[in-house]
Amino acid sequence: MPWPDADAWRAARRRPLFDANRLAPVQAAPEALLPHRGPMLLVRSLLGAAPSEGRIAGAFVVAPDEAAFDGHFPGQPVFPGVLLVEMIGQHALCLVRLAATGATPPDVRLVRIHDAVFLRPVVPGDHLTVLAEQVDDGGMGFVALGQVLVDGEVAAVAAVEAFVEEGP
Secondary structure, three states: OOOOOHHHHHHHHHOOOOOHHHOEOOOOOHHHHOOOOHHHOOOOEEEEEEHHHOEEEEEEEOOOOOHHHOOOOOOOOOOOHHHHHHHHHHHHHHHHHHHOOOOOOOEEEEEEEEEEEEOOOOOOOOEEEEEEEEEEOOOOEEEEEEEEEEOOEEEEEEEEEEEEEOOO
16 A cells, blocks of 8 residues: 555545644744755745644745746746655655754755645745645654645645654
8 A cells, every 4th residue: 555544645635734823833944944045945934833743834935936937837837846845845854853852953854755646736926835744753764744735725745754864
């Protein structure tokens, strides 16, 4: 059976994983939690998090001049699905960093996309809500199920896995 289980996967395609408004505010800036910069920093603002519950939410406004639109597709721009998966992964990495208890934050790298589905195009001007929820902690790994929502409607769903290496 593919991961995640079929029921969780079907539900994630139909409705938001959780209510982002019920999360505690996040004081940390995305730049403090991620090494990404420039056009590859796909966490614009964090709406809230509940690290003990394994949940995080962020927001992203798709600007008409995003570098991703250069050539994808001329005259009918669509935000690339691979970047939506990266966006989900970066939010999950922020969650790992927020949940860390040691003095040195863990080194975290995405290592696998278990599954992804794109249910509607994301276009210039869309206001996105990104949800990520930890669904498995396999010791050295971390698996998250995430969504990109446009006006509350699920546009993309992905399950990603990260390798977590604790600092010295």
